Amino acid sequence: MSRTHRLFQLMQALRIGPGPRTAARLGEELGVSARSIHRDIATLREIGAVIDGEAGYGFTLIEDNALPPMGFRDTELEALVLGLREVEQIGDPELATAASEALRKLQARLPPRQAHRLRHAVLAPHRFERPIPPAISAQDLRQAAWDEVEVRFGYTDGYGAVTERQVKPLSVVYFDRSTVLIAWCCLRNAVRVFRLDRMRGLEVTEQSFRPHRVPMLREALEQMRQEHRQDHRQQDRQAAPRTRRD
Structure with missing residues (x-):
């Protein structure tokens, strides 16, 4: 197999396979080391392919410059417009x-007809109350999560207690009235949720936790779902009428 053909085969494997895929597994499929x-992978990156990952973790194709840009169906366009206009209302200033x-x-x-459809979209979000603005740079926090580096900040909880936290930032979530960070807290040694409007003095450290953000976030969300289900079951038991016994 020529190297050119192997590069083509590798791109195909990255396109269709579930990521991340290790070099050992890809090598087995292509019959190389x-x-x-x-x-x-280094060559593909040099010619424009955006491939995330590293040795020992695996690789995922993020952007393929060989594929032509996709057009949008009208309903897809409306969904994009609705989502972006929602972000205009609930996002931090940079977002x-x-x-x-x-x-x-x-x-x-866009083609003229679809540009007109975007400009005069039928769907539109509206928020009577917007989330409380963050007290720190949400952009720096998002970048730290992407870079998978720990951050430090002062935090004031709902009772007014102030603590210093160092956390592994996993995801930023936008609720109706507040924006929160899901993170692994090094102080509590557990997953915690922090409101951005209660955070002060954000400091981005050089302490990396790459490449664990995605699996840590997956585990955190599953833990939160289980806790939510347990709370609901407990509420249902408390609300259920008691059987009278003689």
Whole structure:
């Protein structure tokens, strides 16, 4: 197999396979060594493919410059517009501005009929009350989560107690009236949820926890779902009428 053909086969494997996929597994499929796969991944990155991952963890194809841009069906376009306009209302300043810019770029690149449909969309979100603005840079916090590095900040809980926290940021979630961070708290040695408007003095450290954010987030969400189900079962038991016994 020529190297050009192998690069093509590797791209195909990354496109259709569930990621992340290790070099050893990809090498088995293509009949080459893991070292060859690492060299090929580096070559694909050099020619424009965006491939996430690293040795020992696995690789995932994020963006393929060989595939043409996709068009949108009208309903897909309406969903995009609705989502971006929602972000304009609930996002922090940087995110809201980015949503507005994305809408303008999208409109400039659409065919005339769809650009008109975007400009005069039927669907629109509206928030009578917007989330409380974050007290720290949400953009820096999001970047720290992407970079998988720990952050430090002061935190005031609902009772007014102030603590210093160092956490592994996993995900930022936007609720109706507040924006929260799901994180692994090094102080409590457990998953915790922090409101961004109660955080102060955000500091991004150099302590990396790559490449564990995705599996940690998956486990955190599952834990939160289980706790939610337990709370509901407990509420149902408390609300159920008691059987009278003689």
